[in-house]
Amino acid sequence: MKPTARQSTASVSDGLKAFSRLHDFIKPYYFRILLAILALIIAAAATLALPVAVRMIIDKGFLPAQAEIINSYFLILLTIVLLIAVFAAIRFYLVMWLGERIVADIRSKVYQHVIRMEPQFFEITRTGEVLSRLTTDTTLVQTVVGAGFSVTLRSSIMLLGSLFMLAITSVQLTALILILVPLVILPLLVFGRKVRRLSRTTQDLIAESSAIAGETLSAVNVVQSFVLENFFSRRFESSVTLSFEMALTRLKARALLSGFAVLIIFSAIMGVIWIGAQLVIAGQMSIGELSQFLIYALIVATSTAALSEVWGDVQRAAGAMERLMELLNTQSALPAQAKPIAIKHGITHPIHFDKVGFNYPSRPEQQALTDFTLSMSPGETIALVGPSGAGKSTVFQLLLRFYDPQQGKIILGGVDISKTDIHQLREQIGIVPQETVIFAADVWENIRYGKLDASNGDIYTAAQAAAADEFIQKLPEGYSTFLGERGSRLSGGQRQRIAIARAILKNPPVLLLDEATSALDAESEKLVQEAMEKLMKNRTTLVIAHRLATVLKANRIVVMNHGKIVAIGKHQELLSQGGLYARLAALQFGDSYDDHLITP
Structure with a gap:
């Protein structure tokens, strides 16, 4: 400026x-x-x-x-x-x-x-x-x-x-x-x-x-x-x-x-x-x-x-x-509605992307999403798969309404999200990003950001569900331990489990998971996967998938490339069809389909 x-x-x-x-x-x-x-x-x-x-x-x-x-x-x-x-x-x-x-x-x-x-x-x-x-x-x-x-x-x-x-x-x-x-x-x-x-x-x-x-x-x-x-x-x-x-x-x-x-x-x-x-x-x-x-x-x-x-x-x-x-x-590019349409709180809603077209304002010549149409039923889990730059993260950002699409619309619970209150919209959505953000505060406060009025008992329960309680108890002051700026006193996996506990505490009807277990070791991942499976029940969940375990448990897999949907189906169906998904699977898993990254 x-x-x-x-x-x-x-x-x-x-x-x-x-x-x-x-x-x-x-x-x-x-x-x-x-x-x-x-x-x-x-x-x-x-x-x-x-x-x-x-x-x-x-x-x-x-x-x-x-x-x-x-x-x-x-x-x-x-x-x-x-x-x-x-x-x-x-x-x-x-x-x-x-x-x-x-x-x-x-x-x-x-x-x-x-x-x-x-x-x-x-x-x-x-x-x-x-x-x-x-x-x-x-x-x-x-x-x-x-x-x-x-x-x-x-x-x-x-x-x-x-x-x-x-x-x-x-x-x-x-x-x-x-x-x-x-x-x-x-x-x-x-x-x-x-x-x-x-x-x-x-x-x-x-x-x-x-x-x-x-x-x-x-x-x-x-x-x-x-x-x-x-x-x-x-x-x-x-x-x-x-x-x-x-x-x-x-x-x-x-x-x-x-x-x-x-x-x-x-x-x-x-x-x-x-x-x-x-x-x-x-x-x-x-x-x-x-x-x-x-x-x-x-x-x-x-x-x-x-x-x-x-x-x-x-x-x-x-x-x-x-x-x-x-x-x-400086005015926001996302104008507030004078009379926003309310979204029913605490209900698992269907989600519909209707012919969405979008390019980032800083890259107007490059289309991030093109004619993106996708419907999600309440309680359904969908995995987004594709190479880097395919538009997977863009789907998350549009659903959170960090940007408005230039074409098409996004419907949540029967309401166009551009016509609802932006804060109420985001209250319906929980997110665990791949790049975890930890604030310069103690464990209590970092998890409590998911729900500011939560009790210490609620935080303790959420930490246990995220398989975080064990390592938290070993910290010098337990839940009162100051985690340092950007969580410098924790490992990558520990930071991610704190973020998962934060999402569990929020208890939202819609979940966005950017491969929430990607930084965990095998033992912690198993515990967190079990907790996430419980959390995902009766919730509409959208996952950016990098691991085979996530892909296999999804109701549907959406394969993306260059901002477009190129295939939708289950794991075996997509493999039998060949194409991009089969090439990525063969490249990353070989014949054994071990638990490795699915994207380059």
């Missing part, structure tokens, strides 16, 4: 439009915002009262006769300082809480959106890039929504309040300051646009680095087996260096912006003070008034400088917010 040229050259206003979506996240916390603004107004008003007190002290003089008055003024000053301290602390806490809460909500919203995207989305978007947006980009947004928002509110109120008090103190000097304001604002807008563009590019480059790291670390065994450590280290270093160089370019622009703002602001203030000094000499202004004006002028200068710094952060965050909004605005 790299930026297009149009996105990279968008105007400042276009970049800031991304922040309009923040309203949805801010809305629940309006009351806290009002409290923060109230605390800010009180603290700002107290701060703006300080120069007035200073002027009175100076103009009243420091004569002994004025001692009591001076003491009262200093008491007022102390009270003002106390008010500033208390309400500034309240304002800081409320605003920073708001920033943390909103960013947490954004992260949660983006994750909830992405986790529901179909596989097509992840074919073109790397996981590392998504993680970069969830972490780095949201952190940048937090700088604006939290501290940046606080500084902006405080500096804006202080700037407006100080300009008002300057006008009361001296209209002539205030007019000079206002003439100089455009000299500060215009460069901010020009440089701010460049900073936002550079920030967007920097974030894209950081995401690229994250994607490389995530991809290689998740496959570290393969990287090390092929001695690719140096190659990927150089590749990662090149990506990091490129992002560093782009960050330097952005920092130079920020530095130039900040330096220019400080130069213009304080040069203007010094000029105005010089003119004020001439007015004091001429008797047109008192020393106390000049002091008051000087303090307000300094507040204007520091507030403007703070706003210029925040503006740079806003531009960086605008680029990050654009990237986050891209994720949130």
Whole structure:
């Protein structure tokens, strides 16, 4: 999801439009915002009262006769300082809480959106890039929504309040300051646009680095087996260096912006003070008034400088917010039905593939399934057999509705699955994939993912049925043993038995088995096969078969090649017909038909 040229050259206003979506996240916390603004107004008003007190002290003089008055003024000053301290602390806490809460909500919203995207989305978007947006980009947004928002509110109120008090103190000097304001604002807008563009590019480059790291670390065994450590280290270093160089370019622009703002602001203030000094000499202004004006002028200068710094952060965050909004605005290729048709729960349903034609979006020129028609009766077991690329896994993915077919339809329990609720559909289906996924959690939790409200007793029963209990009991902490990332503490067969237990616990009416026993030894396979046979009773089961034992026990065998069904029948029938099935059987089994792989 790299930026297009149009996105990279968008105007400042276009970049800031991304922040309009923040309203949805801010809305629940309006009351806290009002409290923060109230605390800010009180603290700002107290701060703006300080120069007035200073002027009175100076103009009243420091004569002994004025001692009591001076003491009262200093008491007022102390009270003002106390008010500033208390309400500034309240304002800081409320605003920073708001920033943390909103960013947490954004992260949660983006994750909830992405986790529901179909596989097509992840074919073109790397996981590392998504993680970069969830972490780095949201952190940048937090700088604006939290501290940046606080500084902006405080500096804006202080700037407006100080300009008002300057006008009361001296209209002539205030007019000079206002003439100089455009000299500060215009460069901010020009440089701010460049900073936002550079920030967007920097974030894209950081995401690229994250994607490389995530991809290689998740496959570290393969990287090390092929001695690719140096190659990927150089590749990662090149990506990091490129992002560093782009960050330097952005920092130079920020530095130039900040330096220019400080130069213009304080040069203007010094000029105005010089003119004020001439007015004091001429008797047109008192020393106390000049002091008051000087303090307000300094507040204007520091507030403007703070706003210029925040503006740079806003531009960086605008680029990050654009990237986050891209994720949130990405629509699923599987539209949700406004009024989905319900599938009866817990009933063994017939399944019908009606002239299904499909090609993967990333490979539009290659047909994955062509005129695929197949009917399955309730409780029937069908084995899918064929060479690699025949379309067996595609059948699974379409039934789970990871994709919608371009032609034809799939019927489950009399309902077109494209017209039902996708989550309800998947609740009816249990799957044991060949490449087992084990999460970084203990055994209890990994099996419980099959049914989140299952008791420990249910999990224990499912593990026994999957012939997993014996090896689980031997783990250091039994069912409470942490299995490591991707199940690194288990063997391939053990991981597969955990996945089988998960499917058994789910207890679905439809089963999809991608040769669920392919990684087991002979003894474990026998135990699991017995458990699977019990599980498959009264369930509609679709199996991608690699082993002869699976083929022999299927009600029907569907032979596939190049996305088409080339034969359907039982083992002996298909052998007698010759063709692809007989060639695969002869190639893999020879005359003995031992329990070996049926596909190359």
